[in-house]
Amino acid sequence: MSTSNEKERARQLIMAAIDEELRDEDRKELSVYLNKYPELKQEFNEFKELQEITMQTKFNPLPEQVWDNYWLQVYNRLERGIGWILFSLGAIVLLFYGLYSMIESILVDIEIDWWVKLAIFSALAGVIILLISVVREKLFLHKSERYKDIRR
């Protein structure tokens, strides 16, 4: 094994040693490396000291009330999720019904000039095309996003 590979291995073993996860068969190997590379012994001591500091580090405890309400808050979110789905479904149906009624009333209204009718339909058609385009783009991007499953 090359020196750099030995040191790499030794550093893994140092981590295992200070975390008390060193297997019996690795102890002898680490001891050999520590004798061979004195600078690693120094690293070992520094890491040990550093770990004593980080292990004593705790977050300030939260009031019990936070935990008492925790599940209730999650439950409320679950319930609201269902509420939003139902609301969205109803709103979409009502929106399309409203649009249909509006188009129907414009078509039969003889007092509205033909060019106003044309402008209204043009604006509506534009909105529909833009909406479809945005939805299609979102769907396409989601399907072809190469990194969507990669956890960074």
Place this chain on the structure above:
Amino acid sequence: MTAIELPDDKELLRRSIAGDKDAFGRLVTRYMKRSYYVARIFTGSHEDALDISQEAFVRLWRSIKKIDQERDFFPYYYAILRNLSLNSVRNTKKRAIPFSFMALDTVNEHADTNTADTIASQSELPALIEQAMRQIPLEDREIILLKDMHGYAYKEIAALLSIPIGTVMSRLYTARNRFKQSMKEIGYEHLE
């Protein structure tokens, strides 16, 4: 008097998959503290950690039918929590809000409290750790605190991060080395 046997995680997960919200609630209650404090590692803020840890439970519930009931529950949850937390941190950076790290409370039960120097360094230590932690990459902070603050075993960290145990050891070395350098740079002089 016989002790009441509490259902284990697998049983609660099985019942949750079957649509039992109470069982899911018990899982949430069992893991809420751990979840909150893990989210706190990433976000630093209490409000964000609470919000993200709860949102992760909601997302888990929505996709619970896809979970393999024979596997451990927490790694599934952790993957969702981690993604939400990283997104939140990225968005926070985009909004240019100063990243506020944790309010650390260092418990120095075993430290020698006799000298004035020690007392001074003890009171400064949480701030130094906070500052040093802020200077290292998020992934480094994550693995150090999963090990040293939460006390996860290598095997558990490997499962949570979906990496081999050897990589856990290497990443811990890299992370701790950066943290050590960071501590030295900000003036912590005891690492000799």
